Structure formats: C-alpha cells, structure tokens
Amino acid sequence: MSRHWWQMTPAELAMKLQTDINRGLRVAEAQRRLAQDGENRLQTKNRLSPWKLFFTEFADFMVLVLLGAVVISVALGEWHDALTILAIVFLNSILGFVQEYRAERSLEALRELSAPQAHVIRQGARKTIPASQVVRGDLVLVEAGHRVPADLRLLEVTGLEVDESPLTGESIPVPKTNRPLDSPQLELGDRKNMLFAGTTVTRGRGKGIAVATGMHTELGKIAGMLAESEAGLTPLQKRLEHLGKILVLVCIVICVLVGVIGIARGEDFRLMFLSAVSLAVAAIPEGLPAIVTIALALGVQRMIKRSVIIRRLPAVETLGCATVICSDKTGTLTQNQMMVTTCYLGGKEIEVTGDGFAPSGHFKWQGQEIRPLEDSSAFPDPSGLRMLLAAGLYCNNADLELIPKTKQWRLTGDPTEGALLALGLKAGLNRERVKRLAELEFTSERKRMSVLVEENGARFLYTKGAADLLLERSTKIRWWGTEVALDERHKQQLFQAMEKMARRSLRILALAYRPWTAEKSTLSEDDERGLVFLGMVGIKDPVRPGVKAAINLCRQAGIRTIMITGDFPVTARAVGEELGLLRRDGLVLTGTELDRLSPAELRRIIGQVDIFARVNPYHKLKIVQALKEQGEIVAMTGDGVNDAPAIKEADIGVAMGISGTDVTKEASAMVITDDNFASIVAAVEEGRGIYSNIRKFIRYLLGCNIGEILTMFSAVLLRLPFPLLPIQILWINLVTDGLPAIALGVEPTERGLMQEPPRPPQEGIFSRGLGYKVLIQGVTIGLITTAVFSFALKTGASMPVARTMSFCTLVFSQLSYVFACRSETQPLVKMRLWTNLYLLGAVAISGLMQFMVVSHPLARRLFQTVALPPSAWGIVFLGAIGSVVAAETVSWVGRYVKNKLA
Template sequence: MKILSKQWWQMTPGALAAKLKTSLDTGVTPTEAKKRLEQHGENRLETKGSLSPWKLFFSEFADFMVMVLLGAVVISIALGEWNDAFSILAIIFLNAILGFIQEYRAERSLDALRELAAPQARVVRGGVSLTVPAWQVVPGDLIHLEVGDRVAADLRLVKVMGLEADESPLTGESMPVTKTKEELDASRLELGDRKNILYAGTTVTRGRGAGVVVATGMSTELGKIAGLLVKSETGLTPLQQRLDHLGKILVFICVGICILVGIVGLWRGENFRVMFLSAVSLAVAAIPEGLPAIVTISLALGVQRMIKRSVIIRRLPAVETLGCATVICSDKTGTLTQNQMMVTTCYLGAEELTVTGNGFEPTGEFCWRGKMIDPSFGGKGFPDVQGMRLLLSAGFYCNNSNLVKDEKTGKWLLSGDPTEGALLALGLKANLKKESVKRLAENDFTPERKRMSVLVNGHGQRLMYLKGAADLVLNLSTRIRWAGREIPLQNREKQMIMKIVESMANRSLRVLALAYR
C-alpha cells in the first residue's frame, strides 16, 4: 500500500475530493471501490505472525548450551552410558517444557493487543449508505461516524457536529480531542495537532461527522507503528550472551581435557580405546547439565512474580534485562492506567459526598461524614435527599454515552466519552435507569458553548439538566441548593464554590458543575 500524501490537513474538502477523485456527497462508486481495493490492497495491519506451538517448543533447543548437552547425550549413547544419556535428556526436556509454557502463555496474552482495528465501517458508495467489513475500506471512501464508532482508516474530516475522539491508543493523551473540518495551514504537524484528521484505531466519544479515507492498512499512522514491530529484530540478552560464551569455554576446556588425558595415557603406554573412552567420559562429566534448567526455573519464578503485578514478559531471558532497570518511563494511558474515569467526590451545597468503586463498574458506596448512605433507597440520613437525586440525575440523563456489560468477560465497556462514562457509572450505583426518563430536546456540547443541556420528562415533571465547566455554569445560575432548600446564589456562595473547585483541581480531579431548571 503506497503512502498517499502527508498534507491532507492543509486541503479544503473540495480540493481533497478532487485529489482522491471522490464525491463528498455520494462517495466512490462500488465499481471504483473494487478497483481501488485491488490497487491498494486490503485495509489490514501486517503483524509479525506468532510461532506455532511446535516451532515455539523446538526453538527452546536452539540455545548453544542445550546443543552442547545434546552432544553429550550422543556421546553417552555411543559409549553405552544409557543412564547418563537419559538423565541429561530429561533435564533438556524439562528445561524446554518450562520455557515453552511461559512463552506460549505470553504469545496468547498478546493477542488482545492486536484488536485495535475496527470490525466494520459505514460507507457511502454511489450515494447508498452501506455497512462493510473494515478490510474493504479504500482510499476515497466517504465514512459516517457516530458516538462509540471505532475509526477504520485514517480520515480527513469533511463534516463535523461536535465531534470528539479518544486518541489515547495512538498518542497516549487521555482526554478526548475536539475535531474540526477546517483546513490547517502548517505543512508539518504532530499527530495530536492534526485536528481535522481521524486516525485508524481511535474512537468517537462525542458528536458525529463524516470523513474521506486518505490512508488504509499499513499506510495509516497505526500501520506505521505496526510496521516498526514487524521489522524489529530480536537480539540476544546479556544473560544469553554470557551463557553462550560459557558454553563455548566449556567445549574448549572439555576438548582440551580429552586431548591432554589421551596424550598422557598414550605416553604411559595405556590402551588407546581405554584412554579414548576415559577422556570422553571425563568431558561429559565436566559439563554442568543442570545449569540450563536452573536458569530457566529461576527466570520462570521471576516471570510469575511479575505477572502478579500485571507485567507481561514475552521471552524468559528478558527478565534478566528488566531486572537491571531502576526507572521505567512510560506514557501512562493504556499502560499504567486504563483510561477509565470515576467520580470520587460530589459537593451539594456545603456537603461533601465521597464515592468508592472501580472504573466504570457500577458498584460502589456513597459516604457522608464517615457514614454510608444508599441513594437507591432514599439516601436516608443525608440532609438533602432530593438534591442528591437531582445531582445524580443531571449527570446520568444529560449524557450521550453508553455503558454495556460484555457477557464474555464480565467487564463494563464504554461507548462514548470517559467523563460521561464516569457519570453513568455514578448513576447506576444509585440504581438510576435511562428508560424511566424520556428525552424531549438536547443542546449538545460544543467547544464554543462548553456545556450540554437536555430537556427530559420523567416522574411526572419536565426538567432541564445541564452540565459544563464550573465557572460557566456558576455564571448561568441564579439559585443554589443549600441544606435541603433552594436559596439565591450570592457572591458569598459563589466564592465558596470556586474555592471548592480550586481545591478539587489541586487534587488532580476533573471538575464539572451540574444544574437543573
């Protein structure tokens, strides 16, 4: 697949369509799509194929020290020393089995890292909207995207309606990126600065839009990363180098002993056959046949300890290299964290609620002044039960994301924005249900408005919920809930609220304000 261009972000939508010979309304024709699929190839990532179990097992015998031991087995058999031969063989196979089990597990565990590609895409071809497998996407295809969609190829956006994308799999940035359809002037831009480009493997977290495919397969930014993995060479670790060196020294010493013993024996007039067998037996005895097994067992124990800390080690000898590390610098998103947010603190008037839980899991406890309260059963003991329900409802219903439980893994998966996912999990902890409220109207979040509002009808009344930046919501509000009642919002209350906001921000918390009318 050839790289098509590097300056798509500079082009106007019209110039882009002309360059790729496509239409911004009807896309390419089905016939043209078929031609382009043959020309550019399938939209797939080339990954280094995993070794088959048999190849993985026999690769354990490629070590130089193991080869020396195999040579000792052959000599032992030739000399009729069957007990020695079987003992050495047992050690060799034990060593191979231990290494195979560990590396086979690592190979299987890495399969999950190859699932970034989107399974399908909604394309427009010849004016007809179709859902096609992602591997059939071609340059020039017009793709429509909504919240929760995973991007199938690199796109130049031509229509945007409040669209944001999670680019953490590619850039490591945990916060969603706001996208635009406007062309950008700079000829050289970092990935995170190309605001009118959507990348393969990223996810739409808010809004919707449409884009024209500008790169597929290995020409995408994700494909370039995969290409580096395919081309990477596996070298010997320092431990393997030292063991190989030790094996060669042992071979040299053993051969020297054989020659020396043979010469001395012949000089003393001993029988040649007797001296030859003695020299060879001595050489075999000098080889430390238990060394590879001891090394493998030690490394395997180290790997098991690291697995308990969620560290995947693909090759056993890498444990020794990692053991020499004192500091590991890593982009935290997706490596040290899971890019999952969780509501930990809520303020209602002057009252603070703390919330426990684990990411998007809808389980946890609400605590107030050291006491547990249960919002799903009326929040008994809290001074403003109605206010607490309104607070939770505002975050839960003023929300365009979805949390779905994966029946296979039991994990809760988010389709949408991580912040909204945290608010959904908070509402589910209080047993809120989306189907109990009907949405009548919506003003979606935009970078200009910095807020989202919805009009809903539920429980016999109409309410408008709003969420957004704390200072903005505070300036729009005229009243505040305080000790179970509504009071006018005066400067004194505003100053106190901004101090709370500042305190939460200093604790590295993301702060949102919620309101209703």
C-alpha cells in the same frame, strides 16, 4: 513544503486525493485504487516456516555443547546417556519453538483491530462494504459505536467524540472538529480534525475522507515498528552462553592434559582416552539448561497464583534484574474508568469513593459518611445533593452492565456520562422513574447537553456542561439549602473552587436545572436560560489500588518507575504526585520537547525524567532504546496498541490481561491477569528468587564437577592409579546432578531480596564470590576424595575397595555439599532443614541409589564396586562431613570479609 492532511481545506483534500467530497469515488475508480494500493489490511513480514523456526533453536551455543556431549557419549558406548541428553535438547527446542511461534502471532492480532465493515459513499450512494475494501479518497461515515476503518480527515462532525486511548493513551474521549488546523507539527492527540484506524467513536457522528489505509495508517506504522524490532538475548541467556564457552574450553584443556600426561606415564591408551572423555562429559553440566528450564517453569506456576502469566520463561529472571519499569498511565497506573471523586455544592466539597464504573461507594463530608437519599443533619443540604446527582443521572445517555463472568462493569457510551451514571446509582437513584420528553445533544461547539424529563407529574429541565457556560445561563444558585440570586460573590467562590479542583487534575463538569412551566415538550437553545446552578462534579481516572505501595516497594528495591503517557502534562504530573512517583527534582518531559533533543542529549537527561507526557508510540520506543543504551534493564508495561512496539523492544514487556489488547499481549513476555501494577512487584520478587536459586544450583553443579575433575587430575599428578572408572564418573553425574540440583531450584525465596539493589546488568554469573566458593568447594571435594583413596591404598586395601571408597566419598560429599548451597547469605546452622522437603527427598533418593550400587550384586558387577566394611563407611562419611565443614567455613569467611568491608 507540502501541507499535512489536518492543514488542508476540503477543496485541497478533494484535489489532492482526486475525489468528490459530496458524491465520493466512482465505483470503478475505487476498484482501480484497490488493485493498485492493496487491501486495507495490516501486513506482516515474511515469516519463517514452522520447520525453519524449529531448527533455528539448535543454533544456541549451549545446545551445540550438548550435541557435542552426545557425540562423546556415543564414542564411549553410553547410549542411554546420549539418548537422555538428546531428549533434553529436543525438549528445550520444542519449548523455545512454541514461544517463538506464539510471539509471531502478534501482528495477526493487530489485524483484529481493523473494523470488519465500513460505511462509505460511492457515486452518491451510501454503501456498507468490508473494511478491507476501503481505499484512499473514500468518503467514510462513522457514528457512536463504530470502529474507525482507516485514517480519516473529517469533513463533517455532529457532537463527534472518539476514544483514542489505544493509540495515544489519553483516557478522556477527544472531541472532534472539521476545521483545518494551522500548525505543521501536531501530536496524534492534538489532530482534532483527524480520525485514526482502530479507534472507537463514543458519541455523535461524522463524515471523513480516507487519507491512509493499511500499513500507511498510524496503526499500520505501529505494525511496521513491531515487525522490525527484534528481541535480544535475556541476561540469563547471555550468562549461560558465556558459561558454555568456558566449559568447552575447560573440556579441551582437560582432555589434552590428562591424555598427554597419562600416555607419557605409559598408561593404556584406550583407558586414558575413555577417562579423558569421561572427564570432559563430567565437566559439562549437561542438565544445566534443563534444570534452568525446570526452575523457571516452577516459578511460572507460582506466579500464576499471584496473577502473573509468563509467556517466555527467561522473562522471570529478566524482570528480577530490572532497573527501570516504564509504565503506561492509562489502564496501568490508573483504572481507565472515569469516576466522580468530588461533588461541589453550596460552597462545600463532598468526597466520593468507589472503584471506576462500579455503582458502589460512599459519600463523605468532613470525614463523616452521608446518605444522599436520607434527610439528615449530617449535611446541610441533602435535597440539593439529590438534585445534583439526579441532574447527572437523567442528563445522560450511557449504560452500565455487569459482566457475570469477570464481575466487571462494562460501559456503553461516553466515559464521562458513565461516571455520572455510576455516581447517581451509588446514591440509590433510579433513572427508570423518570420519563424523558426531549433532548438537546452535546456537541463540542455547544459544550453542554440538556434533557426535559417528567418525574411524579412534574417537569424539569436538566443541563450539564462546562461550568463557565452554565454560569452565564444561570440566574440563581443552590446555596446552603435555598435557591438565591447568583451574584459576583458566588461566582468568585465558584471560580476559586474550580481552580482548586483543576490543580488536582480533575475534569470539572457543572450541573443545573429549572422547573418546566411551558406547555410544549420540545427544546431549543433559548430554553437553556434562567437556570438554577446546582453545583459541580470533579471527574478523574482514579489510580489503581495498591499501585502507590508497589511503586514505593520498587524504590526500596532500587527500581526506578517512569510514567509514559499520551495524556496532558498537568494530568500526568497530578497522577505522579498522587502516586509518589514524581521525585522532588524529577522532570516532566513532553513529546514535543523530546523531539527537540538529540540522542546524546536524551541519554544525558533521561536519568532525571520521571514522567513523559503527551508522547506517541514512536516516542515510547525512543525512550526504551535510550534507557537500554544507558545500560538499564528495562521493563515496559502497557495495555494499548500504542504500547506494543515499546513492549517488544524492552528487555521484558508486560501487558495488562483485562484491559490489554491482543496486540499488546502477543508482543509481551508477561501478562498481568488482574491489571494490577502491584503484581509486577510480585513478579520482580519471584524473578530475583529464581535467579538466586539458579546461582545456587550452578554453585552446586560446578563445585561437584570440579571435584570430579580434580580427583582424577590430582591422581595423575601424584602418580596414583585412577580412583574412578569411566562408568563410575558417568554414574556420579546421574545421581548427583539430577534430583538434588532440581530441588535447589524450588528453594524458598530468601528474606530481604526486595531490599537489595538490582544486579548490575554487566554482572557475571560468578560474581559476588560465587566463583570463589565453587573453586574452593571443588578443590576440597577433590582433595578429600583423593586423600581417602590414597589412605585406603596405603593401609593395605585392595584396589576395588579403595576405588569403591573414593567413589562413595565423592558421591556423599556432593550430597552433603548441596545443603551448604541453600543460601548465599545464611549459614547452614541457621537454616531450617524442613523448609525444603523436596531437597531432603532428593538427597534420600540419591543416597539410596548409591547404596544400591555397592550393595546389590548385579550393580556391583556393572559398576565394578565391592561391599564396604563399617570402618570404610566411617571414613567415607567423615570425608563427606569434612566437605560440608569446609564449605561452611569458606562461606563464613566470605560473609565476615564482606561485613568488614561494608
């Protein structure tokens, strides 16, 4: 069995890669390998040309239905209607094309993570070359601030630490070694002698040999997964596609029945053909896709105000029916900014508050705020606390800078040192007041760092590092305001304190000092003895404000939150418990344990797992796929490159706007601009509200269309003349299916939506009684219109008057019905009329347009209507009111039965 790179010795590496580990590759050999293997770039799959991508939008089923409606409209001679439908088709196709084109840029964004330059050794000489020219076998040099250009096996390290959070999700920089590792099975985060392309060196320097470039790197493998994963249809798209098929079937049946029956009665063939085709056009709510798009677009505008940017319109509705949110820990649930939350001094814990690297916050002891720079009786040892903070501030190489545009603090250097720097600045200490004379740097072997400083004419040695090491090198301890001999009693108490802090998943760092009496201004390891142990600090990646409440609200809404992280299980469990995410019987599963499970075993256990820890990008993808196979609607949030494939695979991918990489944003359907998990809850609520509004105008459109169909069909069955002419049917579609339906799309979100469980993924669009309500309302409108037409004829009215009455009854019945569609849970009498002014305006405009059709001479000639007397208008409005009463009665009966069965 071949050995992995991390298992090999330098000699084995040199033999395997045919290179010299001291002088590097010959220039000619490097050129040969570059020509053979290709440039060190991320490649994309062959993409469709923009034109082909655009024309694929016309393969959508509803688009084909609309194009059929265009053909029918042309056959009727209704060119204006045909042009309107074509405009709708092209608008939707252009929107879809733009979204698809932007999504294809995700792999191009991956390329930007490659380092622009690399430092290599070739033929014994150091060279700076474009990172794209690095080949396998190259000797690569890295140091603090460098982005790693390829996957490297380390040969030499000096205090080397690397931020691997974009790949692994681990928030703390990883110390590196050059020693071979024995285990044949290691996760990315455990390969301590490897560097990976796209990660950043935070401390120290090193030399490594390139073992993988381009698409063969770990970053390249992610790019490959991202290219292969295909986005499926959203629940809304699936439902609309199903609805379109039903409507086409209805159209065919109606055309055949009306045509056959009419011809059998001896009606004029041309009139029957035009009437049947007009009904077919009426049966297809051609404005439905446009209205869905408008409703989603308006929802997007509202969500921008709530720090959410939607990149793909159907994503709003999809998130609204999500059943699981898979969230990355680092940078999503937590801030990805290390912060000191606890100081331990003289047997006492001091709580520290704040927000990440921001140098603002408070110090609290026993619930009371204390000020470290002020001598006060509130705390027994204020001078000891100042020395503890000074040790962390001076023994430090990090820098913090406030970015004016974003109001965010940017760290340069090691995150742990950034936390200590922010701690000292919170207290009001000033690092500029001291002069640094010498430094012993931190290394993974030494596990400590020391500096010699001069302050106000006095010299001090400050040391920070692992607590056990500093205890070994200390002879005294600061205790209750005095320096006393460090004995076993103190050590035992310190170990108990460390165990307590470790259970809270705090990273513990100890601080010590001693006065400097020597004449020299240099340091050696022998000087790091005889120290005075000052105390310890507990550092963690704090959770984001509001996340705990957001997770609780998700639970109320029936949405399960799963944490997926590359961090260690102990840390992940502590964060999960702090957030209330980990259930009492919930499981924590590691990536190694996940690998041992078969797909069937994973599907069986995944409902019990609340936290996946120590996982890699492939695991995240596997988890999302397993959840989808279980019928879940999955939302995946994240910010790092490692999240991108799972984000694209999920039903809806959510990227963080501030900390998220370009890769993640481009692969996502939604971006949270404030990086706040709570904003996702706002998106869930908005998505549920938008889907509810879509159901409302589907209820309205189809109820109206069924009313038109039954009006004509019932007249055929009763052997009555046609109550409507083809031109009048098309006008009804225009005046009732447009503005009122759009206005329903901006209906305010109903209360209690976030207390309801998510819609079942298999739920049809006509579920929960919607189909029943549509059918009853359509039958009611059709029967009332037919009754008005029949009554007018029987009472001696002329055919033009009877048709005008039925024409107006149908229009005003539909305009009245729209108010009954405003809510699926509340009766009309309990809804405030003025909460949707858009609907009032839309109904008023449509009503005025209908009045114009029967009052203006030119319009009367065009639509073959006549002016109606007051008595006829009374009958028309009586029929319209009857439609509303019927709709409300149906809704009341439905609610009554539902409550009785509940």
